[in-house]
Amino acid sequence: MxxxxxxxxxxxxxxxxxxxxxxxxxxxxxxxxxxxxxxxxxxxxxxxxxxxxxxxxxxxxxxxxxxxxxxxxxxxxxxxxxxxxxxxxxxxxxxxxxxxxxxxxxxxxxxxxxxxxxxxxxxxxxxxxxxxxxxxxxxxxxxxxxxxxxxxxxxxxxxxxxxxxxxxxxxxxxxxxxxxxxxxxxxxxxxxxxxxxxxxxxxxxxxxxxxxxxxxxxxxxxxxxxxxxxxxxxxxxxxxxxxxxxxxxxxxxxxxxxxDSLNASILGPDAQPGTPEFDLFVKEVSREMTTKAGQKCTAIRRIIAPQAQVDAVIEALSARLSKTTIGDPRLETTRMGALVSNGQKRDVLEKAAIIGREAERVFGNPDSFTVDGADADKGAFVPPMLFHCAEPDKAQRVHDTEAFGPVSTIMGYRDLDHAIDLANRGQGSLVASVITHDPAVARKVAIGAGAYHGRLYFNNRDSMKESTGHGSPLPHMVHGGPGRAGGGEELGGVxxxxxxxQRTAIQGSPDILSAIGEKWVPGGTEVKGPAHPFTRKFGELAIGETLLTAPRTVTLEDIETFAHFTGDTFYAHMDDAAAKRNPFFPGRVAHGYLLLSFAAGMFVQPDEGPVLANTGLDNLRFMKPISAGESIKVRLTVKKKTPRNEEYGEVRWHVTLTNQDDEIAAEYELLTMNAF
Structure with missing residues (x-):
């Protein structure tokens, strides 16, 4: 070569x-x-x-x-x-x-x-x-x-x-x-x-x-x-x-x-041997120790289990790790390859020796292990190594020394507060995981350990088939952590x-903000289009283009018809005395969704045209009740336009319903898909 x-x-x-x-x-x-x-x-x-x-x-x-x-x-x-x-x-x-x-x-x-x-x-x-x-x-x-x-x-x-x-x-x-x-x-x-x-x-x-x-x-x-x-x-x-x-x-x-990050995984007090959570815990720890030969910034370095379960975890984890085939990564039978270099191998062994001063190695001997298809001495191979720290409260190096390889240390906890304290002794980690089926355990850990971790990963029998794993940063979620983990954040979507x-605060009139953000701001200039906006294609609509409807009077018959037709006979719409006892209503009032339905009928252009679909409402608020005999009118304004593909784009409309005194009764944003 x-x-x-x-x-x-x-x-x-x-x-x-x-x-x-x-x-x-x-x-x-x-x-x-x-x-x-x-x-x-x-x-x-x-x-x-x-x-x-x-x-x-x-x-x-x-x-x-x-x-x-x-x-x-x-x-x-x-x-x-x-x-x-x-x-x-x-x-x-x-x-x-x-x-x-x-x-x-x-x-x-x-x-x-x-x-x-x-x-x-x-x-x-x-x-x-x-x-x-x-x-x-x-x-x-x-x-x-x-x-x-x-x-x-x-x-x-x-x-x-x-x-x-x-x-x-x-x-x-x-x-x-x-x-x-x-x-x-x-x-x-x-x-x-x-x-x-x-x-x-x-x-x-x-x-x-x-x-x-x-x-x-x-x-x-x-x-x-x-x-x-x-x-x-x-x-x-x-x-x-x-x-x-x-x-x-x-x-x-x-x-x-x-x-660097001394990430921890906590076995919940409810996760006894024989439960799906116990088996899941062993599987997660084993995977995190051996994937990429443990060379992951999110790998589990400290295994925190109830004191009564430590021996069971050591036995189960050792049995699983013993099945890990080490060798040339090009072989299909290899489950764990080499460290990236012999220099990295020396560093891992040096760090493992430091951990060994406070913990006993209970699995994995770097002086005696089998490598398939390669020379263990010439390549950067090491076996998975599991340590047991019997006195984690007195230890220091197991909480501050990261062997960046297939090395992890198990330690026992007395109660959940003790487990949280041990996890936090890493002084800032990218991730901690908790395997539990008890929501109360999860809540307590989130409150107690959240400040020390960039991510908390909870898993159990309900989520394990679809979960992505303790060590998998996802682009949707923040990757980073406080303190020793660096204090930074990556990923996390937008x-x-x-x-x-650069985040900049801008200040000015509604028109100024509308122009800068290319999004109409209420109070900004409204433009009357040459025709009904629902007859105009996506590219023809202008930001701020507004339609103002004629008023419509809401009658008692409208309210009762809507109530019986929909089944919504809530007392505020049907019982005048009961409605008056309610601090929000002057008496019987129109249903909010009746007003929305009337609004649609007031601004919709019914013929086939560029509007392809109504895809939803955002930020709906009912602000003033409408009684029988009062009238409503609707203002519909193009707030924002977002292309979706070559055929259509999303139009966000700002909609306000006002009464006969021009008081706002309801406000929301309507979303439609409009053809180009």
Whole structure:
């Protein structure tokens, strides 16, 4: 096999390894397979290229344009994932591990593409929260908006997930409209390089949106500005060093860190041996110890079980771990491959020895284990190792030492408060899991441990068939944690996108806010269209276009007919004396849903036309009752337009029902799908 030269993609061109290049060895054989790194990269040129070319090109696109771009990228990678699988074996990962890394990363891009289309506007400004009324009469309002930063995102990723680690950061960054410079860990950068080549060769990305550093960053961080972002995944020690960079501190450069984490899993007091929860607990812990050979930032490092169940857990877990076949990850029979490098192997064994000072190893001997299809001495193989800490209250190192491999420590707890205290002694974790069928146990842990964890994962017999697992960060949910875990957040749907945008408070009149946000604000200018709005296609409707109906009188007969027809004979509509005893009503009043039905009849244009469907109501409020003899009229205004596909788009209408005195009786937002 010829030596792979892993290049960087800098300022629009590929740069081969040069001075300062490092050799990369196969995790399976220990033999050198590649080299990467070039100390001559012009980092200032890369930053300038990203800011001036990449940023400008991305910001021309709307959120929906960028979402479609992500979907196309994910689809392209999906077609070529076999090549990524084939290359990834030398990282020590099995085929199952590849699916977590490669398929998981592609899936994350698909999710952000979907959320970008469904939850963000087809525009350039993201509205964050509701309009705030800052004056009595509503002529002076406030609104928070988010717009893309004008800098570059520098992504520094760990070795364990060369594809997912890149894509989970890249997806929200590109959706925000910010270019990225990706720096993968050198040990597995050859997999990342292929993924980047695939994306660049696809022609989907605009120029300057993505660059790659294979090897060291040099002094790139010394050239960052207040418009840039650093997103780091790795050790707490490295994060501290990077975070302390004087330029980052002086310029208040955003620094997102996801680092070491002593994640815990708690076996609930109700989960006795023989219950589905006990078996699930053993399965979850075993999986988290052996997937990616334990090289996961979310892996279970501390196993917390009722004191009375510790021996049973050790016995059951040891039996399950004994069935884990260790070997060449290319073999179908292999269930756990190698660590990423022999350097990582040495580190794991050193950390395991530290843990061993406070805990007894009860399973797994690194000096005697079987490896199928490979040389255990030359490859970076270690067996799963389970320790038992008999006195966790007196221990320190089991709560602060992470062996980043298939190593975990079991400890007993006296009661649930004690279990929570032990979990929190990790001083900040990405995730803690609780296996229990008792909702009261879950609630107590959530309240007691929530402040120390970025995610709490509860599982039991009801959810176990569909749950995604303790160690699986999902693009919909926040990934990160306080304290030792880095204090940062990634993913979390649109929350993750906003990390690469600036939140700005804007203040002004309704028309000003409407113009900035491309969304009509009540009190803003209303425009009368040339014809009934339901006869006009999606593209013909203007924001603020308004229809005002003629009034309709509500009669007692209307109320009684509606009551008997629907079966809604609630006393406020049928019994005048009872209604008057109610503090909200002057006497018998019309049903709220009767008013909505009348409203639809007052503004609907019945003929076949561009309105294809009514898809729902949002933010409905009934504000003033309508009695028999009173009249209502309706104001219908185009509030927002969102394209959905090439055939139709969603129109959000602001609807108000007023009485004969122009007092608002009801208000809501109507959603329709309109043809282009």
């Amino acid at each position: 010829s030596l792979l030269e892993i290049s960087s993609f800098a300022a629009g061109r590929w740069v081969a390894p040069g001075a300062g290049a490092r050799n990369i060895a196969s995790a399976i054989t220990g033999k050198v397979i590649a080299s990467a790194g070039n100390d001559a990269l012009d980092v200032q040129a890369m930053l300038d290229y990203a800011r001036t070319v990449g940023g400008a090109n991305l910001r021309k696109l709307t959120f929906h344009d960028r979402a479609r771009m992500l979907k196309a990228l994910a689809g392209h990678l999906n077609k070529h994932k076999q090549a990524l699988y084939d290359l990834s074996f030398d990282t020590g990962a099995t085929q199952s591990d590849h699916m977590i890394d490669i398929d998981g990363g592609i899936g994350t891009m698909f999710v952000f593409a979907s959320k970008g289309r469904r939850e963000m506007p087809d525009g350039h400004v993201y509205l964050d929260g509701d309009v705030e009324q800052l004056s009595r009469n509503g002529t002076f309002l406030g609104q928070h908006i988010c717009t893309p930063l004008r800098g570059v995102a520098v992504h520094i990723n760990a070795f364990n997930f060369p594809v997912w680690g890149m894509l989970e950061k890249l997806a929200p960054t590109l959706l925000a409209g910010v270019p990225a410079i990706v720096k993968p860990a050198t040990n597995s950068c050859y997999v990342t390089e292929l993924a980047v080549k695939l994306m660049l060769d696809s022609g989907i990305l605009p120029e300057g949106a993505l660059q790659l550093v294979s090897g060291g960053l040099g002094d790139m961080l010394d050239h960052l500005t207040m418009q840039d972002v650093v997103s780091f995944t790795g050790s707490a020690q490295t994060a501290l060093k990077l975070r302390a960079n004087p330029v980052i501190l002086e310029n208040s450069v955003r620094f997102v860190a996801e680092q 929350r993750g996108v906003k990390h690469y945008m």
